[in-house]
Amino acid sequence: xxxxxxxxxxxxxxxxxxxxxxxxxxxxxxxxxxxxxxxxxxxxxxxxxxxxxxxxxxxxxxxxxxxxxxxxxxxxxxxxxxxxxxxxxxxxxxxxxxxxxxxxxxxxxxxxxxxxxxxxxxxxxxxxxxxxxxxxxxxxxxxxxxxxxxxxxxxxxxxxxxxxxxxxxxxxxxxxxxxxxxxxxxxxxxxxxxxxxxxxxxxxxxxxxxxxxxxxxxxxxxx
Amino acid sequence: xxxxxxxxxxxxxxxxxxxxxxxxxxxxxxxxxxxxxxxxxxxxxxxxxxxxxxxxxxxxxxxxxxxxxxxxxxxxxxxxxxxxxxxxxxxxxxxxxxxxxxxxxxxxxxxxxxxxxxxxxxxxxxxxxxxxxxxxxxxxxxxxxxxxxxxxxxxxxxxxxxxxxxxxxxxxxxxxxxxxxxxxxxxxxxxxxxxxxxxxxxxxxxxxxxxxxxxxxxxxxxxxxxxxxxxxxxxxxxxxxxxxxxxxxxxxxxxxxxxxxxxxxxxxxx
Numbered sequence: 001x002x003x004x005x006x007x008x009x010x011x012x013x014x015x016x017x018x019x020x021x022x023x024x025x026x027x028x029x030x031x032x033x034x035x036x037x038x039x040x041x042x043x044x045x046x047x048x049x050x051x052x053x054x055x056x057x058x059x060x061x062x063x064x065x066x067x068x069x070x071x072x073x074x075x076x077x078x079x080x081x082x083x084x085x086x087x088x089x090x091x092x093x094x095x096x097x098x099x100x101x102x103x104x105x106x107x108x109x110x111x112x113x114x115x116x117x118x119x120x121x122x123x124x125x126x127x128x129x130x131x132x133x134x135x136x137x138x139x140x141x142x143x144x145x146x147x148x149x150x151x152x153x154x155x156x157x158x159x160x161x162x163x164x165x166x167x168x169x170x171x172x173x174x175x176x177x178x179x180x181x182x183x184x185x186x187x188x189x190x191x192x193x194x195x196x197x198x199x200x201x202x203x204x205x206x207x208x209x210x211x212x213x214x215x216x217x218x219x220x221x222x223x
Numbered sequence: 224x225x226x227x228x229x230x231x232x233x234x235x236x237x238x239x240x241x242x243x244x245x246x247x248x249x250x251x252x253x254x255x256x257x258x259x260x261x262x263x264x265x266x267x268x269x270x271x272x273x274x275x276x277x278x279x280x281x282x283x284x285x286x287x288x289x290x291x292x293x294x295x296x297x298x299x300x301x302x303x304x305x306x307x308x309x310x311x312x313x314x315x316x317x318x319x320x321x322x323x324x325x326x327x328x329x330x331x332x333x334x335x336x337x338x339x340x341x342x343x344x345x346x347x348x349x350x351x352x353x354x355x356x357x358x359x360x361x362x363x364x365x366x367x368x369x370x371x372x373x374x375x376x377x378x379x380x381x382x383x384x385x386x387x388x389x390x391x392x393x394x395x396x397x398x399x400x401x402x403x404x405x406x407x408x409x410x411x412x413x414x415x416x417x418x419x420x421x422x423x424x425x426x427x428x429x430x431x432x433x434x435x436x437x438x439x440x441x442x443x444x445x446x447x448x449x450x451x452x453x454x455x456x457x458x459x460x461x462x463x464x465x466x467x468x469x470x471x472x473x474x475x476x477x478x479x480x481x482x483x484x485x486x487x488x489x490x491x492x493x
Binding site for chain 1: 291293319322323324326327329330331335337338339340341350354355399403
């Protein structure tokens with residue numbers, strides 16, 4: 001078997017355009033689903049059953065459905081229900097946002113549960129307002145529990161964006177596949193794609209390590 | 224001396240005014256089928272230091288936690304702070320906003336300190352006054368620094384709780400509870416989690432507070448503190464007040480066999 005990486009000189013620019021699409025998809029989905037996940041996490045831990053019950057049922061339903069099915073629903077069903085045409089990228093973002101919101105919502109919920117009961121009692125005894133104490137006391141202490149699984153699920157999501165090819169988003173893997181069909185050079189192309197995913201994961205791990213240092217195990221917020 | 228399970232008159236005369244600073248009326252609390260408080264009545268005049276003693280499970284901590292509604296008392300109970308009732312006939316229906324406003328009047332110090340670990344000692348003390356807008360940031364900072372100085376921690380203001388000893392953390396917790404200038408202070412076994420050599424510094428701060436006229440409800444196993452500093456000692460068993468009187472009366476000359484038995488065990492354990 002001959003091994004010729006020069007194929008990347010020819011097909012690289014086309015494949016890398018898919019990388020930008022993948023990164024845009026990841027950034028868009030994380031930017032939207034992170035605040036929504038915070039809301040879902042809070043709802044899952046809410047005292048009011050009117051918040052907790054629907055959040056729990058929705059979370060259970062969404063997490064039980066394969067993400068590919070959610071993408072298909074976003075691409076094929078939503079346009080019928082809402083009577084509008086969704087671009088494949090918009091549908092992919094919508095589908096991944098729904099899925100990740102509930103996956104990450106559970107991560108936030110678990111992080112909030114990890115904050116000792118005594119902290120909530122101290123907050124209550126001092127009559128501290130909920131929003132402020134959440135921002136200044138509870139979330140900083142929940143962060144060490146939230147960050148590792150959050151980054152881990154984000155890494156899964158980066159790899160999962162390949163599914164968007166199924167609804168016509170020409171992201172990294174889709175373009176790589178097109179290049180393989182055109183060149184019959186699967187080994188060189190897939191090796192390159194694997195390295196690209198590895199670099200993205202390494203960057204996310206670096207973000208995780210930086211975040212863990214910022215919120216160390218005692219919940220200290222570094223200046 | 225009173226030796227009934229219910230109504231307890233103050234063992235010392237009110238120092239400030241006739242209206243009790245704290246009044247508990249028919250305080251009942253159940254957890255599921257288990258009744259923990261059986262309708263406790265208690266009046267505490269302003270400035271009085273009440274030590275609550277009793278075996279584990281006697282209901283003394285639950286009593287304390289019902290005062291600021293960390294545990295919601297059962298329907299029919301009433302908690303009055305300085306004559307103002309918290310909530311209506313059903314304590315469970317008190318609004319969260321009203322509860323927050325009333326809790327500010329009550330300082331609480333916990334057995335395990337419960338300091339906010341992500342904040343320095345100074346930030347811990349400043350947090351509630353800042354949240355309740357009790358002045359400018361500079362004013363609140365000065366006040367908090369003054370409180371930490373008062374509890375002997377002027378040189379530890381910028382330390383996080385993780386860098387402080389248990390005794391120091393507990394003194395920060397006392398300063399934090401005092402930051403909202405409460406009318407009443409609750410102490411829930413605040414020395415139980417401390418190494419013996421750290422207990423005295425905390426008790427000294429509490430002694431100083433008592434001398435300054437703070438109304439205090441102190442759940443404690445420190446009989447010496449109850450005897451030296453307290454104006455009044457209450458012995459609880461099975462969710463009711465069994466003996467109530469001056470420290471000399473309850474600790475030196477208990478009328479009930481249960482009190483004598485408890486004190487005997489407590490003295491042997493010292």
